Each structure stands twice: as structure tokens, then as C-alpha cells.
Amino acid sequence: MTKLDTQLKETLQSKAREIRVDIVKMLTKAQSGHPGGSLGMTDVFVSLYFGGLVKHDAKRPDWAERDRVVLSNGHICPVLYACLGHAGYFPKEWFDGLRMVNSHLQGHPAMHKTPGVEACTGSLGHGFAMAVGMALAMRADKRDSHVFALLGDGECQEGLIWEAAMSAAHYKLDNLTAIVDRNDAQIDGRTSDVMSLEPFADKWKGFGWHVIEIDGHDYDAIFAAVNEAKVTRGKPGVIIARTVMGKGVSYMEAEGYKWHGKAPSAEQGEKALKELLAST
Amino acid sequence: MAVSAEKRATREGYGAALKELATKNPNVVALSADLAESTGVLKLAAVAPERFFQMGIAEANMVDVAAGMATCGKIPFASTFAIFGTGRAWESFRNSVCYPALNVKLACTHSGLSVGEDGASHQALEDIAVMRAIPNVTVVVPADYAAAHAATIAVAEQRGPVYLRLGRPKIPAVYEDGKAPMTLGKGNVLREGNDVAILACGPLVSMAVDAAKLLEKDGRQATVIDMHTIKPLDEKLLLDVARRCRCVVTAEEHNIVGGLGGAVSEALSQHLPTPLERVGTRDTFGESGTHADLWKKYGLTPDAIAAAARKAMERK
Ligand SMILES: Cc1ncc(C[n+]2csc(CCOP(=O)(O)OP(=O)(O)O)c2C)c(N)n1
Numbered sequence: 001m002t003k004l005d006t007q008l009k010e011t012l013q014s015k016a017r018e019i020r021v022d023i024v025k026m027l028t029k030a031q032s033g034h035p036g037g038s039l040g041m042t043d044v045f046v047s048l049y050f051g052g053l054v055k056h057d058a059k060r061p062d063w064a065e066r067d068r069v070v071l072s073n074g075h076i077c078p079v080l081y082a083c084l085g086h087a088g089y090f091p092k093e094w095f096d097g098l099r100m101v102n103s104h105l106q107g108h109p110a111m112h113k114t115p116g117v118e119a120c121t122g123s124l125g126h127g128f129a130m131a132v133g134m135a136l137a138m139r140a141d142k143r144d145s146h147v148f149a150l151l152g153d154g155e156c157q158e159g160l161i162w163e164a165a166m167s168a169a170h171y172k173l174d175n176l177t178a179i180v181d182r183n184d185a186q187i188d189g190r191t192s193d194v195m196s197l198e199p200f201a202d203k204w205k206g207f208g209w210h211v212i213e214i215d216g217h218d219y220d221a222i223f224a225a226v227n228e229a230k231v232t233r234g235k236p237g238v239i240i241a242r243t244v245m246g247k248g249v250s251y252m253e254a255e256g257y258k259w260h261g262k263a264p265s266a267e268q269g270e271k272a273l274k275e276l277l278a279s280t
Numbered sequence: 281m282a283v284s285a286e287k288r289a290t291r292e293g294y295g296a297a298l299k300e301l302a303t304k305n306p307n308v309v310a311l312s313a314d315l316a317e318s319t320g321v322l323k324l325a326a327v328a329p330e331r332f333f334q335m336g337i338a339e340a341n342m343v344d345v346a347a348g349m350a351t352c353g354k355i356p357f358a359s360t361f362a363i364f365g366t367g368r369a370w371e372s373f374r375n376s377v378c379y380p381a382l383n384v385k386l387a388c389t390h391s392g393l394s395v396g397e398d399g400a401s402h403q404a405l406e407d408i409a410v411m412r413a414i415p416n417v418t419v420v421v422p423a424d425y426a427a428a429h430a431a432t433i434a435v436a437e438q439r440g441p442v443y444l445r446l447g448r449p450k451i452p453a454v455y456e457d458g459k460a461p462m463t464l465g466k467g468n469v470l471r472e473g474n475d476v477a478i479l480a481c482g483p484l485v486s487m488a489v490d491a492a493k494l495l496e497k498d499g500r501q502a503t504v505i506d507m508h509t510i511k512p513l514d515e516k517l518l519l520d521v522a523r524r525c526r527c528v529v530t531a532e533e534h535n536i537v538g539g540l541g542g543a544v545s546e547a548l549s550q551h552l553p554t555p556l557e558r559v560g561t562r563d564t565f566g567e568s569g570t571h572a573d574l575w576k577k578y579g580l581t582p583d584a585i586a587a588a589a590r591k592a593m594e595r596k
Contacts, residue, residue, distance in 0.1 A: 032397040074401070099397040101569030101577060107399035122401030123363065124337055154314060157336035160368075187314045188334060194314055195336025 001224045008051065009219050015086070016046045020248045020276050022082040022095055028269030030099040033107065036245035036252060036259035037076035037152060040216070041181050044241055047222045048148065049083040055145065058088035061115040067145050068118050068134050072127025073152035073181060074108040075261065080117070081105050089116035124152070125160030128178065132168045135176040135236075146230060149178045154186030157195050162207065168236040169208030177229040178209075178238040181216070183245045185257035201240060209238045216241030248276055284425075284457060287450035290482070291389040293428030294446050295320025298357060301436050302328040308436060311346055311358045313339045318448075319359035319389045343369040343386065347376035350383045355436060358384065362391035362404035362445060366411055374414050378441045381416045385435050387444040392533035393561065393578055394449045394483065394571035403566040409538025411443040412511040418464055419511040421445045421532070421540075423485035426455040427508060430462035438464055445482065447533070449571045452486045454506065467514040473501025476589045477521035477528045481507050481540050484531040484559070484580060491531075491585035502589060513543050515551070522554045527592040531559040531585050533575075555595035557588040 004012075019042050027033045048054045048069060055067045071080050078098065085092045090104065097103035104114055108122025118134075121127035131149035138145050155161060168176055182200070184191045191197060204211045210232045214221040222241070229237030245259055246252020249272040252259040264272055301308045302324045309331045310321040316334060325332035335342040339360050346356035358365070365388040366373070377384045388407070395402045412419045420435060420442060422428040428446055435442040454460075454470070461468050467479070471492050480488035485506045492502040503521050507514065507530075522528050528548065530541040541558030548554045561578050575581055 030397065099399070099568045101567065101573040103568060105568075106401075107397045107568040108401040110400070120401065122399070123367070125368075154337050157314075157338050159338060159340060186337065187318075188312075188316050194334055195338070 001220055003220050004223055012046050012051055012219055015050045016042050017276055017279060019046055019079065019082045019086065021273060022085070023078045024249070024264065024269055024272045024276065026078050026082070026095045026098045027263045028266060029096060031263050032099055033078060033263050034075040034261045035264065036185065036257070037073065037181055037183065038079040039247045039249060039252065040183050040243040040245050041076055041079050041150070042247065043217045043219065044179060044222055045079045045083050047219060047226070049087055051223065053223065053226045054148065058116070061089060065143060065145055068131065068147045070119050070127045070131040070134070070147065070149045071109055071121055072131070072149055073124065073155050074121030074127060077109045080109065081114070084114070084116040090114070124155040125158035128161055129164040131176060132164050132173065135168070135173040136171060139173070139175055145175070147176045149176065151178055151180045152186070153180055153182045153184065153191050153197060154194070156180065156197055165204065165207045165209065172234050173236045174233050176236040177226065178236065180238060180240050181243055182240050183243045185245045185260055187260050189257055204238045208235055210235050211238055211240065213240045214242070216243035217247060248279065250275060283455065284453045287452055288425035289448060289450050290422050290425060290428035290446040291320045291448065293422065293425040294387055294389070294432050294444070295323035297429040297432035299323040299327055301433065302331060305355065305436065307353060307355045309333065309349060309354050309356050311335050311342050311356055313337055313342045313360045313364065315360050321357065321359045339364045339369040340372045343372035343384070344376050346384045347372070347382050350377070356384050357387050359387045359389065361402060362388035362407045363402055366404060366407040366443065370410060378414045378416045381440050383439050385442045385444060387432070387446065389446040390448045391445045392447060392482070393566045393574040393580070394447055394533060396448065396571045396574065397568050399568035400565040405535045405561050405566060406538065407445065408510055408532070408534050408540065409542060412543060417441045417443055417511060418509065419443045419445070420464065420509050421481040422508055423482060423506050424451060424454045426453065426457050426460040427462060430460040431508065434462045434464055447483055449483070451483045454486050454489065462508065465509045465512045465514055467517045468506040468508065469503065470506055471502065471504040473503050474524055475500040475502060476593050477503040477505065477525040478531060478585060478589060479505045479507045479518065479528065479540065479544060480531040481510060482533050484533060484585070487580070487582045488531050488585055490582035491589065494582060494586040495589055500593065507540060510540055510543055513547060515547050518544060518547055519552050522548060522552050526596050527555040529557045529559060529585065529588045529592050533580060534560050535563055536560040537563055555592050557592040559585050559588050
């Protein structure tokens with residue numbers, strides 16, 4: 001695997017810290033929402049939005065040639081909002097209104113309310129199927145744009161996910177890459193206890209997908225996987241990214257799934273910010 | 281004993297009753313789709329773990345599995361949020377459960393705007409409409425903790441498909457614990473008056489009682505009915521009060537299209553055309569916010585009910 005340039009890696013790491021800080025601030029202010037997955041997927045999101053893996057332009061959110069990022073596990077939208085705010089899609093002041101009445105930033109992504117959001121998600125399963133539709137439409141129009149669909153592992157228990165997976169392989173959608181947040185956590189417990197998905201990679205292979213398994217906090221691996229998925233011809237690619245729920249905040253990492261959908265208290269928020277700011 | 285001053289959620293009443301049922305009736309089983317705690321079914325799992333089935337995030341499968349269990353004599357309570365249970369799994373419920381009238385109870389929590397911060401994607405405001413349009417089903421929307429408890433016991437005793445609609449927030453009590461009248465299909469008259477009849481369900485019942493107090497200050501007397509069963513609708517009671525008050529208001533945490541307001545308009549326009557005002561969301565999606573902020577913004581308050589009553593009275 002080719003290693004990333006040290007300077008780029010440092011830039012990404014520092015951006016990831018800023019994003020995590022804003023996630024914690026947003027959720028502590030909102031006093032509801034989903035920190036675990038948001039923090040867990042931060043390294044992947046930072047690579048996509050700030051590492052040049054996604055073709056996008058914050059000044060033209062409706063640019064027809066842009067790549068599409070569809071957050072099918074919509075509940076982790078704080079990480080998406082933080083990235084979009086940092087990228088310049090909207091003022092960072094919007095973070096303060098997360099989940100409050102009359103806000104631009106809804107509890108789950110709404111494409112008609114927030115620039116840069118590509119689909120209305122939150123009800124699990126739909127985003128992935130919409131991503132298939134986008135990939136089909138862009139191929140029909142011969143556009144050189146790629147579709148990234150972000151999924152949760154618990155979300156993959158939905159039948160709809162496998163209907164979408166089947167159709168993507170049937171149509172040989174090599175302009176579609178799924179990235180699954182494989183943190184073995186969902187609301188009621190560990191995914192392996194609630195409803196086992198294993199053999200997970202084999203399921204995707206059986207559905208005709210090119211499968212890449214990585215550590216979702218390793219920037220070298222994230223870049224290599226995305227590039228491999230993009231150049232693979234004739235089939236869609238899925239990156240199974242093993243992540244740690246609540247990554248970067250020790251007490252969340254320790255309690256795993258309990259931080260799926262619970263906001264930190266003011267005191268816990270302080271503690272999290274201290275840890276994040278002290279990290280390098 | 282007076283009505284409890286403590287606010288509790290209808291989903292809590294459901295969980296408590298389910299726990300009691302677990303020890304009383306060995307055929308009662310519960311299923312959930314990765315929402316066991318917030319729907320309350322974990323209460324059953326605590327006392328009868330072998331009768332709780334975790335189905336993962338797969339609502340359509342959960343409802344069909346429940347149908348299969350019902351064909352083998354079980355009394356399944358399948359629980360998730362209202363949007364997923366009545367949305368994603370609607371057709372499973374219609375074809376597998378309601379068509380042959382199987383004994384499945386689809387008990388969904390987090391209905392309406394009061395889901396709150398999760399926002400529009402999670403706020404079912406159409407569920408009463410799509411569920412009550414299915415033949416063979418009973419649709420129940422309890423007004424408080426005690427009513428939800430009573431409704432859970434009542435639907436377990438009645439054979440056949442049920443949609444039980446429950447809520448997330450803690451709301452004021454209407455009834456004393458253990459004393460909520462719950463004859464399915466029979467509305468509860470909470471207050472009598474001859475100027476206007478207010479029919480409400482769910483969290484709007486206690487607001488309707490408060491609205492009646494506001495109207496009293498204007499010298500107007502309202503009849504207030506807890507119409508906990510939307511289907512079959514208590515048409516006899518509806519027509520009685522419509523005849524007496526000559527104007528009607530409905531109040532629900534649901535779109536004014538197709539829910540209690542829809543059911544009441546259908547019955548009145550056929551049997552006794554009467555001025556009707558419907559309080560509910562006005563054919564719009566919700567949004568994120570605290571439930572209190574949302575109820576205020578979308579006009580689900582005692583004031584809004586009283587205003588609708590004044591308008592209805594003017595139209596007599
Ligand atoms: C169709 C549907 N069913 C249920 C839910 C409620 N829900 C929200 S997130 C979640 C768990 C998701 O687990 P996972 O995809 O693993 O996300 P993570 O916990 O890792 O953030 C559930 C059940 C939902 N949003 N949509």
C-alpha cells in the first residue's frame with residue numbers, strides 16, 4: 001500500500017480533530033443526537049471531503065459534475081454537517097441550531113434544507129437505494145461522477161439494503177462505492193448480539209460486489225481502498241471500514257454501543273473537548 | 281386517589297402492561313426491531329426472556345414473523361417506532377396480518393411530532409390514516425399512561441389485528457392509575473356541555489380538557505370525549521353529541537387528513553352534516569425541535585383547540 005504524504009496526513013489529522021470538536025460541541029448543545037457513529041466515521045469523512053477523494057465545490061452545491069455523498073445511516077449527520085460547514089457549504093454558526101426548531105440542520109439529513117446534503121435519510125436503507133439511482137442516472141448521462149454511499153452495519157440488517165446491493169451489481173455500477181461503518185454497534189447492543197451479519201464480507205461478495213476490508217481510522221488504508229474501489233471495473237465496490245464507536249473520546253470508546261444515540265452532558269462534553277484538544 | 285400529578289409517557293404504560301401480561305398469559309410474546317428499550321418491550325424481556333425476540337433492524341420481516349407466530353397460537357406484540365412499523369411494514373401488516381385477521385398487535389411508539397429532535401423523517405403523522413384504511417383492524421390511541429396500560433391489556437384480550445399508537449414524551453395524566461375506562465370502540469365522556477363537542481385522542485385529550493376550561497371562562501360549555509378507538513369509531517356517541525352540541529372539534533397529533541378528523545368527517549357527512557373544525561398538523565411535514573416547541577409551532581395546544589371550538593360555534 002502506498003503511504004500518504006506526511007504533510008497531507010498531518011493536515012487530515014488536524015482537520016479530523018476540528019471536526020470531532022465541532023461534533024461534540026453540536027451534540028452537547030443540542031442535548032440529543034448520535035455521537036458514537038459520528039466520531040467513529042470522522043476519519044473516513046475527512047478523507048472524503050478534505051483529502052480530495054470526493055469531487056465537490058462548496059460554492060456550487062448543485063454542480064452537475066460533482067460526486068455524490070449519500071449518508072444512508074442518516075443519524076450520524078453531525079459528522080456530515082461538520083464537514084460541510086468546514087468546507088464552506090454554509091456558515092458554521094448553523095451548528096448551534098442543530099436539532100432545534102426552525103433550524104437548517106435537522107436531526108436527520110434533509111436535502112431541501114441543508115446545502116450539500118444529497119438525499120433525505122434517517123429511515124435506514126433508503127439512502128443506499130437512492131445512491132443506486134444516482135449512479136444509474138449518472139452513467140446514463142455519461143458523467144464522470146462517482147457516488148459514495150455511507151452505511152451503518154446495523155443498517156445492513158434491512159432487507160432494502162440487499163435489494164439495492166442486488167440491483168447495483170446487476171447493473172454493474174462501478175461508479176458506486178459503499179462504505180460501511182463496521183463498528184459492531186447499534187441501539188440495542190453489539191451488532192453480533194442483536195442480529196449477526198457475519199460472514200459479512202462474504203455476503204457482499206455473494207451479491208457480486210468487490211469487497212475491501214480496512215481499519216477505518218488508518219488514512220493510508222482509507223485512501224488505498226477508495227482508489228481501488230474507484231478503478232475496479234464492472235462491479236460496485238464496498239469498503240468495510242472497521243471503526244471504534246466514539247473514536248477520540250475515551251469514555252465513549254469504552255462503552256461502545258451505549259453512545260450510539262445519547263448526547264454528552266455539559267460535563268461530559270467538557271471532558272471530551274479536553275481530550276480531543278490534548279490529542280495530537 | 282386523585283389523578284397523578286406525575287407526567288408519564290404512553291409507551292411507559294405499554295411496557296408496564298406488557299410485563300404483567302407476560303406473567304399472566306404464556307402466549308404473549310414480544311418482538312422488536314433494535315428498539316427494545318425505547319419502545320418498552322424490554323420490560324417483558326426482563327421477566328420472560330424466552331418470549332422476547334430481537335429481530336434487528338428489519339421491520340417488514342418482524343411483522344411477517346409475528347404473523348407466522350400468530351398462526352401457531354401466539355399473541356405477538358411487535359414494536360418499533362410508528363414511522364417504521366406503519367411505513368416500511370405496512371404491506372406485511374395488511375396482507376399477512378389483517379387479511380386473515382390474525383392476532384397480531386402492532387404497538388408503535390414515537391408517533392407524531394413529539395418524537396421531537398429526530399425530525400420529520402421520524403415523525404409519523406399519517407399512520408392513523410394508513411392503518412385505519414385496512415379492513416379488520418382495530419386502531420387505538422391512548423390518552424395517557426393509565427389508558428395505555430388499560431389498552432394494552434384490552435387489545436391482548438380481544439382477538440384480531442390491532443394498531444396501538446403510543447408516544448414518546450411524558451404527558452399529564454387524564455385518568456387515575458388502574459381506572460382508565462377502556463372498552464374498545466366506546467369513547468369516554470370526560471366532561472359534558474352543550475355548546476361544542478371536542479373529540480380528541482392521544483396527548484391531545486388532556487389538552488382538550490384544558491381547552492374546555494378556557495372556553496368556560498367565555499361562558500361556553502364543552503363536551504370533551506376521549507376517542508381512544510379510532511376504528512371502529514364510536515359513531516353512536518359521536519352522533520349523540522353532534523346532535524346536542526351542533527358543532528364538533530377533533531384534536532389529534534396527526535395530519536388533519538385521514539386520522540380522527542377524517543374518520544369523524546366521514547361519519548358526520550354521511551349521517552348528520554355538522555360544522556367541524558379539525559385540530560392537527562395541517563398537511564405538512566414536521567421538523568426537529570423539542571416536543572413542546574413543535575406542539576406550539578404546529579398548533580397543538582389548548583389555546584388552538586379553544587380557538588377551533590370558537591370557530592366551530594360561530595358556524596352553527
Ligand atoms: C428503518 C429504520 N428502522 C429503525 C430506525 C431506528 N434506528 C436509528 S439508528 C439505529 C441503529 C443503527 O445501527 P447502525 O447502522 O449500526 O449505526 P451505528 O449504531 O453504528 O451508528 C436504529 C435502529 C431507523 N432510523 N430506521
